[in-house]
Amino acid sequence: MKRVNRNPYDDAEKLSDLDTRSSFSRDSDKKWGFNLMQLMGFFLLCLMLFSVLFSVSVVLRDPPSDGIVEASTSVVFQAEQSGGLNKGFSGSVELPRDELLGGLLAAGFDERSCLSRYMSGIHGKGLSGKPSSYLISRLRKYEALHKECGPYTEPYNKTMKELRSGHSSGSSGCKYVVWISFSGLGNRILTLASAFLYALLTNRVLLVDPGVDMRDLFCEPFPDISWFLPRDFPLTTEMHNLNEQSAQCYGKMLKDHSIRNSTVPSYVYLHLAHDYDDQDKLFFCDEDQSYLRKVPWLILKTDNYFIPSLYLMPSFEQELNDLFPKKDTIFHFLGRYLFHPTNRVWGLVTRYYEAYLAKADERLGIQIRVFDTEPGPFQHVLDQILSCTLKENLLPDVNRQQDTVLSSSGKQKSKAVLMTSLSSGYFEKVRDMYWEYPTVTGEVVGIYQPSHEGYQQTEKKMHNQKALAEMYLLSLTDVLVTSSWSTFGYVAQGLGGLKPWILYKPENRTAPDPPCQRAMSMEPCFHAPPFYDCKAKRGTDTGALVPHVRHCEDMSWGLKVVDK
Numbered sequence: 195m196k197r198v199n200r201n202p203y204d205d206a207e208k209l210s211d212l213d214t215r216s217s218f219s220r221d222s223d224k225k226w227g228f229n230l231m232q233l234m235g236f237f238l239l240c241l242m243l244f245s246v247l248f249s250v251s252v253v254l255r256d257p258p259s260d261g262i263v264e265a266s267t268s269v270v271f272q273a274e275q276s277g278g279l280n281k282g283f284s285g286s287v288e289l290p291r292d293e294l295l296g297g298l299l300a301a302g303f304d305e306r307s308c309l310s311r312y313m314s315g316i317h318g319k320g321l322s323g324k325p326s327s328y329l330i331s332r333l334r335k336y337e338a339l340h341k342e343c344g345p346y347t348e349p350y351n352k353t354m355k356e357l358r359s360g361h362s363s364g365s366s367g368c369k370y371v372v373w374i375s376f377s378g379l380g381n382r383i384l385t386l387a388s389a390f391l392y393a394l395l396t397n398r399v400l401l402v403d404p405g406v407d408m409r410d411l412f413c414e415p416f417p418d419i420s421w422f423l424p425r426d427f428p429l430t431t432e433m434h435n436l437n438e439q440s441a442q443c444y445g446k447m448l449k450d451h452s453i454r455n456s457t458v459p460s461y462v463y464l465h466l467a468h469d470y471d472d473q474d475k476l477f478f479c480d481e482d483q484s485y486l487r488k489v490p491w492l493i494l495k496t497d498n499y500f501i502p503s504l505y506l507m508p509s510f511e512q513e514l515n516d517l518f519p520k521k522d523t524i525f526h527f528l529g530r531y532l533f534h535p536t537n538r539v540w541g542l543v544t545r546y547y548e549a550y551l552a553k554a555d556e557r558l559g560i561q562i563r564v565f566d567t568e569p570g571p572f573q574h575v576l577d578q579i580l581s582c583t584l585k586e587n588l589l590p591d592v593n594r595q596q597d598t599v600l601s602s603s604g605k606q607k608s609k610a611v612l613m614t615s616l617s618s619g620y621f622e623k624v625r626d627m628y629w630e631y632p633t634v635t636g637e638v639v640g641i642y643q644p645s646h647e648g649y650q651q652t653e654k655k656m657h658n659q660k661a662l663a664e665m666y667l668l669s670l671t672d673v674l675v676t677s678s679w680s681t682f683g684y685v686a687q688g689l690g691g692l693k694p695w696i697l698y699k700p701e702n703r704t705a706p707d708p709p710c711q712r713a714m715s716m717e718p719c720f721h722a723p724p725f726y727d728c729k730a731k732r733g734t735d736t737g738a739l740v741p742h743v744r745h746c747e748d749m750s751w752g753l754k755v756v757d758k
């Protein structure tokens with residue numbers, strides 16, 4: 195990382211210095227009309243002017259449109275020097291463009307087709323930590339497998355015949371896991387990351403059911419071959435009707451004693467949704483994995499981030515430790531590897547960021563998700579938001595006695611607050627508070643909320659595009675406040691590499707006291723984990739088995755990975 199001085203006062207000083215030196219030597223040497231010092235001075239002046247103009251043009255340019263490609267080799271942006279909302283920025287820094295995130299991303303894509311892949315770092319959000327070289331090598335290996343076995347390759351075509359016949363000879367060598375598009379967008383992002391890690395651990399190829407909107411939301415993450423199930427995939431209709439009662443459901447097969455080691459079915463349905471039963475949960479036992487390993491096609495339906503329970507399986511433990519030596523970076527790295535918003539969504543992100551967030555000294559994200567039968571807004575939720583943000587010094591208090599507070603230091607620090615919620619009520623109240631009264635610190639506080647969609651509209655394209663843009667925008671903040679139980683918030687914290695303050699879930703429509711708690715790790719919570727000891731074949735508290743898998747802050751029975 196190369197640091198260059200961008201202080202305009204320094205530049206001006208050097209320019210006037212150059213002027214003095216060139217005029218001083220003007221009379222002494224007139225061999226070429228101007229002497230060597232003048233020539234060098236002129237050259238240096240041009241160089242500096244060019245550098246200043248270039249920097250200014252990069253900083254002030256319009257937000258990139260879908261058709262614009264970045265051609266520069268470096269980007270100037272404000273980078274956080276010391277971390278934390280209450281610590282400021284110490285100036286602009288020129289960083290070499292690490293567009294492939296330290297090797298996490300594969301090279302060889304067409305930049306124009308997916309600008310977010312190459313520009314996710316421009317808002318000062320590089321990766322939090324360094325991916326292990328083992329993870330990088332396993333990702334490249336996965337990409338090679340995907341290319342070898344992906345849609346319409348020879349092994350894929352071969353296995354299609356078996357899929358139609360219902361029985362497997364296991365001759366093609368390639369095995370697959372199909373992810374079914376199911377549930378809200380936050381849930382889908384977490385389950386897709388879980389399915390990918392499972393594919394990586396079991397040497398399977400991940401194929402994605404495009405559902406109604408996956409193609410409009412995400413770019414292809416793997417080079418050369420699509421991750422989407424082809425339209426002519428023979429099980430498309432059938433697989434959407436699979437449920438825990440289906441004969442192909444693994445839990446049902448166990449209950450029916452229909453598993454025969456002599457014949458392997460061409461596919462098995464894994465029901466890992468929140469309502470799964472004890473037999474379905476045996477998926478998380480090594481013994482059951484050794485059977486599933488033989489099945490060429492696993493069709494997976496889940497609305498849970500199930501990675502914490504993979505950590506409790508001895509067969510995966512070592513591999514997971516090698517992939518993620520710093521344990522709480524799983525979703526952060528996998529999320530930044532897999533989920534690149536399409537140019538349409540990236541336009542929503544960048545236009546909003548440039549218009550409302552980029553120029554602030556500090557950025558705070560507040561994600562509000564209310565799980566109530568009524569839409570709200572509720573007074574107790576507003577009270578909780580204010581109590582958390584004021585108590586934790588994330589927002590300054592206001593002075594209700596004075597009309598104005600004069601700042602002693604000249605330039606006032608600015609804070610941009612990005613609020614997201616289905617309702618506009620909380621945003622309006624907080625915005626009005628900072629409009630009607632001055633802050634006690636003299637800070638200037640701007641409150642922004644991109645949308646207020648009213649209610650969840652999972653099947654609507656634009657609704658989900660806005661939801662994804664908002665998760666991404668929250669991830670670009672410096673400090674984050676999230677709501678309990680919300681996968682929307684988990685995605686934002688994970689992509690951003692942030693440990694949020696979590697607003698406790700209100701009970702009986704009362705603001706909890708304390709209102710919030712800082713998260714132990716940036717990992718999402720597995721909301722419906724099994725409580726079963728596969729070896730002892732009895733129930734156990736799976737949150738107390740190893741130091742790095744704990745119960746979640748926001749859900750006492752959930753499990754999350756922490757870096758212990």
Ligand code: GDP
Pocket residue numbers: 377378379380381382562563614615616645647649650651652657658660661664679680681682683
């Ligand atoms: P969760 O229910 O909070 O775990 O998150 P999900 O993302 O799985 O489902 C909630 C869905 O409701 C989102 O995908 C959006 O469609 C919608 N939604 C919830 N909160 C917001 C919000 O703040 N902004 C927008 N645009 N949509 C939201």
